[in-house]
Amino acid sequence: EADIYQTPRYLVIGTGKKITLECSQTMGHDKMYWYQQDPGMELHLIHYSYGVNSTEKGDLSSESTVSRIRTEHFPLTLESARPSHTSQYLCASSESYLRYFGPGTRLTVT
Amino acid sequence: AQSVTQPDIHITVSEGASLELRCNYSYGATPYLFWYVQSPGQGLQLLLKYFSGDTLVQGIKGFEAEFKRSQSSFNLRKPSVHWSDAAEYFCAVGTPMDSSYKLIFGSGTRLLVRP
Numbered sequence: 121e122a123d124i125y126q127t128p129r130y131l132v133i134g135t136g137k138k139i140t141l142e143c144s145q146t147m148g149h150d151k152m153y154w155y156q157q158d159p160g161m162e163l164h165l166i167h168y169s170y171g172v173n174s175t176e177k178g179d180l181s182s183e184s185t186v187s188r189i190r191t192e193h194f195p196l197t198l199e200s201a202r203p204s205h206t207s208q209y210l211c212a213s214s215e216s217y218l219r220y221f222g223p224g225t226r227l228t229v230t
Numbered sequence: 231a232q233s234v235t236q237p238d239i240h241i242t243v244s245e246g247a248s249l250e251l252r253c254n255y256s257y258g259a260t261p262y263l264f265w266y267v268q269s270p271g272q273g274l275q276l277l278l279k280y281f282s283g284d285t286l287v288q289g290i291k292g293f294e295a296e297f298k299r300s301q302s303s304f305n306l307r308k309p310s311v312h313w314s315d316a317a318e319y320f321c322a323v324g325t326p327m328d329s330s331y332k333l334i335f336g337s338g339t340r341l342l343v344r345p
Contacts, residue, residue, distance in 0.1 A: 161338035217324045219333050221273030
């Protein structure tokens, strides 16, 4: 069983607030990912990291930013939340092709 | 560029009936293939994977999938569906020898199970 954690699981926040979604893994994986999942279920890669101090933007443009200061930690930050950011955010880690997903954070911006 | 298509957005089956979820890919060679399941409010869990070898792959929870090169397909099957199988199912494709280990996910199929 993979160990990857996301907090909070649910977040309702007002427009303009700064938020940070936390993601941690205990497997020592170098690669970590953030996906945004639309209500229609499709997954979009928004950020990824191949190791400490390495971050890249994914296929879907996002106003969020990420950091990777420690191997196990890959937080995602929105400086000013907007209703268009309402979505589910999934974090994952891997050593190769096998992705291990966290339970997700469901974000609602009012 | 590779792509993956799940042509069925929703599928409804009766409990105890058999199930087949379709997945088609576009890639010039044999890709790496995966099926993931997502239960409500949860992340994705790997059901099974195909890298090479036997084209019929067994996974967890009684699922299997068959790679058919001639049809560019990797359909997921289960002989008898349980109510707990109701979830979203995602097919994914990876390019062998890609050091980025990039995966392309399909848009998903939602499985509903009738009692």
